[in-house]
Amino acid sequence: MSTQYKTHQEGAKEFNKNPDRVTWHDKALWFVREKRDISAHSIPEWEELREIASQVKAHSLSHLNKYLEQFEENAKANGVHVHWAKDAAEHNQIVHSILEKHKVKNVVKSKSMLTEECGLNPFLNDRGIEVVDTDLGERIVQLANEHPSHIVLPAIHKKKEEVGELFHEHLNTEKGASDPTYLTRAARTHLREKFLNADAAITGVNFAVAETGGFVVCTNEGNVDMGANLAPVHIACMGIEKLIPKVEHLGVFLRLLARSATGQAITTYSSHFHRPAEGKELHIVLVDNGRTEQLGREDFRKSLNCIRCGACMNTCPIYRRSGGHSYTYTIPGPIGAILSPGKDLKKHSSLPFASTLCGSCSDVCPVKIDIHTQLYKWRQLVMKETNYEKSKQVGMKFAGKAMGSPSLFNLMGKVGNIFLKGPRAFIYNGLNAWGIDRELPVPTETFDDWFKKNEKKNDK
Amino acid sequence: MTSREKILSAIEGINLPSKELPITPIFEGLSEDKHAFFFEMLNTLGVEVIVSDNDDQLKDIIKEKQQDGKVYSSIPDLGADDLTVNKDEMANLNLSVIEGQLGVAENGAIWVNGEDLKHRSLTAIASHLLIVLPYHKIVWNMHEAYTYIKPQDHGYGVFISGPSKTADIEQSLVKGAHGAKSLIVYIQK
Amino acid sequence: MKIGLFIPCYVNQFYPEVGKATLQLLQKYGEVGYPSGQTCCGQPMANAGCEKDGVDALKVFYDNFKSYDYVVGPSASCVLHIREHGEKLYPNMKPILDKVFDLTEFLFDVVNEENLIGSFPHKVAIHKSCHGLRGMRLGQCSERVTCNPSKQDELIKQVQNVTLVQPQRADECCGFGGTFSVAQPDVSVRMGKDRINDYIQSGAEYITSGDMSCLMHLDGIIQRQKLPIKVIHLAEILASNSTLASNEKQHHVDAI
Structure with a gap:
């Protein structure tokens, strides 16, 4: 597996040791952000759509019980098996028991961040089941024994030469070949074999419709339509927050999803499943794994609106310059930084600080999650409830006291100025994070002193 | 308590204030001419568009594609090959000809019913795909589309927009990931 | 109108010319007061996750500016912090929050300035x-x-x-x-x-x-x-x- 950093700072520092790679990574993702902009700006009702989507999600979450029960009832009536998992472990067990019942050895999986979140692959591998990720990007990271660094573009951190190397090793492509078309064709051939021999297919779910008991999965590659339609068993795993009330709401979300994600007007395949094909089985696993807890947190509830488009990653200036692997959670970037503290505040305490609170994430979000506001709120909780940067907390207490006292604050300013006028080596050293690559401002006469001197003149 | 009960009672316990469900308007089109917009969108997606008032060209395409492999068609009497539902045979198809039920101008997506096909995988498994769509079955946007399409009436149905593609290697667009490498949309007047 | 000039701490320390320019601009629209003894808005603490440590700073701000018709400062960031978090952190502030403006907002939205006379050939x-x-x-x-x-x-x-x-x-x-x-x-x-x-x-x-x-x-x-x-x-x-x-x-x- 790829290195797991303890804090985002640590990962970001490492990533920035190679400035050319930062440039490349930043440009690749900015390109996607620009495509998103063009696409969004071609829809005059874009902001209205975002508002409707946000309200539909808020409504669905406020009636989640009703919709879950309605969905289950309709899905069962459609001949679908419905399972409930309270956490990752139960999810994995449910999936495994279905596979075991059918004596499944080979599974093809299409992109599902939920199964990634639950650690399904290693769980099944340990039990002798081969799981092949069929999304090209996911297959690349799987072969490289890494995690996705982005939820829509899992291998965005990899250069084509690195993919060429990997495919040469695993798929016998020509050594040194790095042409994307050539490599994609090789993967197509390799994965066709897997699709044709799979005993079961696992997919994620983008949207589940309560009134019909069906669900929609969106892909560009067609891996869902290959996998789920060829294998005798189809297991769809979904977080309980994926529910929307009616079919008409699919119109809203399908218009927003791909435009936000990649700038496409819609994904190539928007596949709707309601009933298994004759002689086959269709299962749905409804997973909680911390979602009801998040639902109970008023300040952070809205994070469950997320439709996993990845737009907040593409726009985030910190994500683009630190890479997905610098984050300590499966879902990186701004959305990951507000979802993860709810799972483990201590482990992910650095993530809410991996931001300048610039707010771009909230403005690109198609379901209007107030991401940067939630980052701010998680910061307050991290400092209150964990030992994260304890020394900073002491400093802040002292500074806060000083700011309550104009005379003390004035004195500190004067001392500070004297310090800044001191010898260079005294100011620019390892203790001064600002000064590593930046000059400090040069103090002159303060405005306060100037004003007092010229008060009479100013009061004229 | 089962997990189902645990989850439902946990949600119950939160006792969220009810939020209203907004009304979704249909929204207007971006162009007076939805057909022209639809064709333009298909072009952008790299789709070959043929508009015709008969089957002649369609039969020619099938004949031509048969030179490199078998052709399946969900529409009878076009000179396509017989197909047995066998994974390997389907995987070797050169062309799959299927019926589209509705085209969406804003994004070039075409709705296909799974029941119309001999096997559900025929939307993705052949090397190339051809969708036949009646000229009058084109709507402006997705809101309008869902007033006609009832996905719950079909075990499997899919909106297809262009040939399958990926940009997972350095954001370079490559057509023909797992599904069709090319798409022809045959508009019947 | 009585305008209170809000000078953020780092502007006071390092960029007095920004304060002077702001003062010059505002004097066109009314009587500008500059309360001495300003400290900070408390934003550094808040964004670092210690918003409560910034409450004393907000108290100082409130005491300095409560009697003005408008409070204007050359910093959107500090003003935004006061407006977004001021009421929650220090409820007494509520009545003055609507009067606190960033310089751009004040010029554009409040006084609708359309005749600036500057020249800057760059x-x-x-x-x-x-x-x-x-x-x-x-x-x-x-x-x-x-x-x-x-x-x-x-x-x-x-x-x-x-x-x-x-x-x-x-x-x-x-x-x-x-x-x-x-x-x-x-x-x-x-x-x-x-x-x-x-x-x-x-x-x-x-x-x-x-x-x-x-x-x-x-x-x-x-x-x-x-x-x-x-x-x-x-x-x-x-x-x-x-x-x-x-x-x-x-x-x-x-x-x-």
Whole structure:
């Protein structure tokens, strides 16, 4: 597996040791952000759509019980098996028991961040089941024994030469070949074999419709339509927050999803499943794994609106310059930084600080999650409830006291100025994070002193 | 308590204030001419568009594609090959000809019913795909589309927009990931 | 009208000329008072996750400004913090929150300034600070499908001989982010360098902004790398015609 950093700072520092790679990574993702902009700006009702989507999600979450029960009832009536998992472990067990019942050895999986979140692959591998990720990007990271660094573009951190190397090793492509078309064709051939021999297919779910008991999965590659339609068993795993009330709401979300994600007007395949094909089985696993807890947190509830488009990653200036692997959670970037503290505040305490609170994430979000506001709120909780940067907390207490006292604050300013006028080596050293690559401002006469001197003149 | 009960009672316990469900308007089109917009969108997606008032060209395409492999068609009497539902045979198809039920101008997506096909995988498994769509079955946007399409009436149905593609290697667009490498949309007047 | 001049702490310490230019501009519209003994808005604590430690600073702010009709400061970021978090952290503040404005907002929305008389014969790029842009909607945000007026552009266009130039990326963050700049210096500096290069590529001689904190960060990099571009606060350009401001500006330009 790829290195797991303890804090985002640590990962970001490492990533920035190679400035050319930062440039490349930043440009690749900015390109996607620009495509998103063009696409969004071609829809005059874009902001209205975002508002409707946000309200539909808020409504669905406020009636989640009703919709879950309605969905289950309709899905069962459609001949679908419905399972409930309270956490990752139960999810994995449910999936495994279905596979075991059918004596499944080979599974093809299409992109599902939920199964990634639950650690399904290693769980099944340990039990002798081969799981092949069929999304090209996911297959690349799987072969490289890494995690996705982005939820829509899992291998965005990899250069084509690195993919060429990997495919040469695993798929016998020509050594040194790095042409994307050539490599994609090789993967197509390799994965066709897997699709044709799979005993079961696992997919994620983008949207589940309560009134019909069906669900929609969106892909560009067609891996869902290959996998789920060829294998005798189809297991769809979904977080309980994926529910929307009616079919008409699919119109809203399908218009927003791909435009936000990649700038496409819609994904190539928007596949709707309601009933298994004759002689086959269709299962749905409804997973909680911390979602009801998040639902109970008023300040952070809205994070469950997320439709996993990845737009907040593409726009985030910190994500683009630190890479997905610098984050300590499966879902990186701004959305990951507000979802993860709810799972483990201590482990992910650095993530809410991996931001300048610039707010771009909230403005690109198609379901209007107030991401940067939630980052701010998680910061307050991290400092209150964990030992994260304890020394900073002491400093802040002292500074806060000083700011309550104009005379003390004035004195500190004067001392500070004297310090800044001191010898260079005294100011620019390892203790001064600002000064590593930046000059400090040069103090002159303060405005306060100037004003007092010229008060009479100013009061004229 | 089962997990189902645990989850439902946990949600119950939160006792969220009810939020209203907004009304979704249909929204207007971006162009007076939805057909022209639809064709333009298909072009952008790299789709070959043929508009015709008969089957002649369609039969020619099938004949031509048969030179490199078998052709399946969900529409009878076009000179396509017989197909047995066998994974390997389907995987070797050169062309799959299927019926589209509705085209969406804003994004070039075409709705296909799974029941119309001999096997559900025929939307993705052949090397190339051809969708036949009646000229009058084109709507402006997705809101309008869902007033006609009832996905719950079909075990499997899919909106297809262009040939399958990926940009997972350095954001370079490559057509023909797992599904069709090319798409022809045959508009019947 | 009685206007209280709010001078953020770092402006007081390091950028007195920004305070002077703001004062000059505001004097046109009423009686400007400058309460001595201002400290800070408390934002550094709040963004570092210690918002409660900033309550005393808000109390000082409230005591200083409670009697004014308007409170105006040359910093969208500090003003935004007060408006967004002031009431929750220090409920007494509520009655004055509607009167606290960033300089751009005050000039554009409150006094509807349309006749600035400055002259600034330079190529200028406006760095849209995030708190001004996305926090206060001082302009059209590149992410949103809206038609908001770009207030800073409109104001600066009133100044004679200014040439506005556009960077490639209209409104990307500079990487300052308060404590972020020292908590993650690698990413912060990298973001700053990228912005500066974009502005240099656009042909700008000056980067201007309504937030001096962004400019302090960018200038730190410019000075260290001796890059061919300068920073200047928007207030200084808008006030560029008055004798006092132009003398001081000369001084500022010489210093960099």
